Amino acid sequence: MSTKEWPLWEVFIRSKQGLSHKHVGSxxxxxAEMAVSNARDLYTRRSEGISIWxxxxxxxxxxxxxxxxxxxxxxxxxxxxxxxxxxxxxxIEHM
Amino acid sequence: xxxxYKYILRIADDSLILGQRLSELCGxxxxxxxxxxxxxxxxDLIGQATSLYEYAAIVGGEGKTADDIAxxxxxxxxxxxxxxxxxxxxFGMTIARQWFFDSFRVLFYDAMLESTDQQLAAIAExxxxxxxxxxxxxxxxxxxLGDGTDESHDRxxxxxxxxxxYVDELxxxxxxDTALITExxxxxxxxxxxxxxxxxxxxxxxxxxxxxxxxxxxxxGRVGKHTEHLGHILSELQYMQRAYPNMEW
Numbered sequence: 001m002s003t004k005e006w007p008l009w010e011v012f013i014r015s016k017q018g019l020s021h022k023h024v025g026s027x028x029x030x031x032a033e034m035a036v037s038n039a040r041d042l043y044t045r046r047s048e049g050i051s052i053w054x055x056x057x058x059x060x061x062x063x064x065x066x067x068x069x070x071x072x073x074x075x076x077x078x079x080x081x082x083x084x085x086x087x088x089x090x091x092i093e094h095m
Numbered sequence: 096x097x098x099x100y101k102y103i104l105r106i107a108d109d110s111l112i113l114g115q116r117l118s119e120l121c122g123x124x125x126x127x128x129x130x131x132x133x134x135x136x137x138x139d140l141i142g143q144a145t146s147l148y149e150y151a152a153i154v155g156g157e158g159k160t161a162d163d164i165a166x167x168x169x170x171x172x173x174x175x176x177x178x179x180x181x182x183x184x185x186f187g188m189t190i191a192r193q194w195f196f197d198s199f200r201v202l203f204y205d206a207m208l209e210s211t212d213q214q215l216a217a218i219a220e221x222x223x224x225x226x227x228x229x230x231x232x233x234x235x236x237x238x239x240l241g242d243g244t245d246e247s248h249d250r251x252x253x254x255x256x257x258x259x260x261y262v263d264e265l266x267x268x269x270x271x272d273t274a275l276i277t278e279x280x281x282x283x284x285x286x287x288x289x290x291x292x293x294x295x296x297x298x299x300x301x302x303x304x305x306x307x308x309x310x311x312x313x314x315x316g317r318v319g320k321h322t323e324h325l326g327h328i329l330s331e332l333q334y335m336q337r338a339y340p341n342m343e344w
Contacts, residue, residue, distance in 0.1 A: 031239075040228075041132040
C-alpha cells in the first residue's frame with residue numbers, strides 16, 4: 001500500500017456574483033479535479049459559494065517572514081497615503 | 096397494494112439501503128475529505144428516500160407514515176436491488192458499487208422527469224442534480240483507481256467482477272412496471288439499457304478496466320428475496336424503532 005501523502009491544495013470560494021474569490025482553507029487531494037470535488041463537499045455544504053478555485057499549496061510563493069520589517073514597516077510612517085486630510089464639504093454624507 | 100405504491104417503494108428502498116450502507120463509513124472513510132464526500136452522498140440518498148416514502152405513505156392510503164414504511168417492514172418486504180445491500184468492502188468495492196448505481200440513477204431520474212405523475216417528476220428533478228454529482232464523484236474515482244497503481248487497479252477490477260452480477264437487476268421489470276408504463280408514470284427501464292452500456296463502457300475504458308464475460312446474473316431483491324446482508328443492515332437501521340416502538344426525537 002502506498003503511504004505517500006496527497007498534496008495540499010488551497011481553496012478559494014466566490015460567494016456570489018460580483019464578489020471576488022476568498023481563501024477559505026485547504027485540503028488534501030490527489031489532483032486538481034478531485035480537489036475541486038473535495039472543496040465542494042468541505043466548503044460549500046451550506047450554500048457558501050458559486051465558484052471554486054484550487055491552487056496547489058506548493059505553488060504559492062510567499063514573502064519571507066524575516067523580511068517583514070523592511071517590507072511592511074516603512075508604510076506605517078507614510079500617513080499621507082491615507083486620504084484623511086481632505087475637508088469634506090458640507091452636505092456630503094456617507095463618506 | 097397498488098402498483099404505484101410498490102413502484103415508489105422500489106426507488107425509495109434503493110436510496111435508503113445504499114444511504115444506510117454509505118453512512119456506515121461515517122468516521123471511517125479513507126481520508127477526512129472522502130469521509131465527508133461519502134457521508135454527503137449518504138445524506139442525499141436518505142433525503143431522496145424520505146421524499147419518496149412520504150409520497151408512498153399518501154399513495155398507500157393505509158394511514159402508515161413515511162417512518163412506518165421505512166422502519167417497520169420485514170426483510171422480505173424490502174424491494175431494493177441486491178447491488179445496494181452489498182457490503183462496503185474496500186474502497187474499490189464502495190466506489191464500484193456507487194458508480195454502477197449512479198450510472199443507472201442519472202439515466203433513470205432523467206427519464207423520470209417526463210413522468211405523467213407530477214410528484215415523481217418533481218422528486219426526479221431535485222434528485223437528478225444530486226445524482227449527477229454522485230456520478231461525477233464515483234466516475235472520477237473509478238478512473239483514478241483503475242488507472243492508478245497496480246494494486247488499486249487489481250482491487251477495483253475485483254470489485255467490478257464481483258458486483259457485475261447484480262447490475263442487470265437495475266433493469267428488472269414485472270407487472271408492477273407494465274401497467275404504470277402504459278400510463279406514462281413509470282420509466283421503461285429497457286429503454287435505458289443502451290445508454291447505460293455506453294455510459295459505463297466509456298468510463299471503464301478511461302479506467303483501463305474491463306467487464307467480466309459470461310458472468311452469472313443474480314436477481315431477487317425487487318421481489319423481496321435478498322442476500323444475507325440485508326438482514327444485518329435492517330437490524331441496525333430498525334434498532335431504535337424495534338426497541339422503543341413509536342419513539343420520536
